[in-house]
Amino acid sequence: MSNPVFSNSDVFGEPRRNGARQGARPGGTATAQPQYGQAAYGAGSTGSTGAQAADAASLENMYQAPSATTADTKRLTYDDVIIKTGGLLALLVVVAAVTWNTVPELWPIGMIAGLVLGLVNAFKKNPSPALIIAYTVAEGVFLGGISIAFAQIAVGSSGEPLTSVVLQAVVATMATFGAALFLFKSGKVRVTPKFTRWLLIAMVGYLAFSLINVVLTWTGVVDGWGLRSGPIGIIVGLVAVGLAAASLIMDFDSIKRGVEQGVPAKFAWSAAFGLIVTLVWLYLEILRILAILRGGD
Structure with missing residues (x-):
């Protein structure tokens, strides 16, 4: 997996194929299950008529009752992921807007805090809503300040409002998200082992280039932009956007697998956190491309 939030998770990862079947003992012998009625009455037992009638009535009530939903069983649902992702995005935007208008110079603190909290959340076995919310706030502070810096480079002395560049980046981010979701839902792009290996290799190469x-x-x-100046910077930025979009598709596949496997509902926080991480990366890459295109080196 490319996103460490999902790749380090025991519930969103690929199912382990260890050959053991549910109900099997370690030695490979399946555990014998009592047949219906055997435990209550036994072979040759003569249960009372009243007990039999009560048992039949209980079974009738069970059959007539509505089927249990994922909400009843406290299992992960797509609605859970959508609600929590939307809530975190709203919080991110609000914090970024406040930072933009008040203390944009605090973005380095937000960047460091977001990096630390991101690593902590990514490697936690169980999600912590408080830490995920704290990460979102830190990223909001970071994005609020860094967006001004990129927008000033893009606008220069043209007098164009700084918010216009940011809005373009936000619209492009949402459009890319929608395109990735469409490709995944339509089956036009499938998450295969080959796709996963390709993305992993490309991500490692991009990370090495960025560090250098x-x-x-x-x-x-x-x-200036260093090795990402001029046409090369634009090409690298477009490659990064493609990698982020591919990472989103991987995220969607991980969430789908989690829902199908019936993981606990609390992991909706992990899924939402993973999507936020990828969306922040995608937004920054698009904003950087706009700054290079419009502001030059």
Whole structure:
């Protein structure tokens, strides 16, 4: 998996094929299950007529009762994921807007806090709503400040409102999200082992390139966008957007597998967190492309 939120999860990962079947003992012998009526009456037993009538009435009530839903069984549903993802996105936007208008210079603190909280949440076996919300707030502070920096580069001295660039990036992010969801739901793009290996290799290569670029920029070897300047920067940005879109498709597949396997409902927080991580990355890459296209080096 490309997204560590899902790849490190025991519930969203690929099912383990260890050859053991449900109800089987470690030695391979299936556990014998009592046949209906055997435990209550036994072979040759003569249960009372009243007990038999009560048992028949209980069975009738069970058959007449409505089927249990995923909400009744406290299992993960798509609605759970949608609601929690929407709530986290709303919180992210509100915090980013407040930071934009009040203390945009705090974005480095938000970046560091978001990185730490992101790693903590990604490697937790059980989701912590409080930590996930804290991560969302930190990312909101980071995005609120860094968006101004990118928008100022894109707009320059043209007098165009800074918010126009940010709105373009938001619309492009949502459009890419919608396209990835359509491709996944339509079956035009399938998550296969080959697809997973390709994405993993591409992600490692992109990460290595980004780290080298950061080191060269911070040490003053290159100026501006570093290795991501000009046409090369645009090409690299488009590749990054493609990788983020592919990562979204992987996220959708992980969530689908979690719902089908009936994982506990609490993991909707993990699913929402994973989607937020990918969407933040996608938004930043699109915003960077706009800044390079409109602001030059």
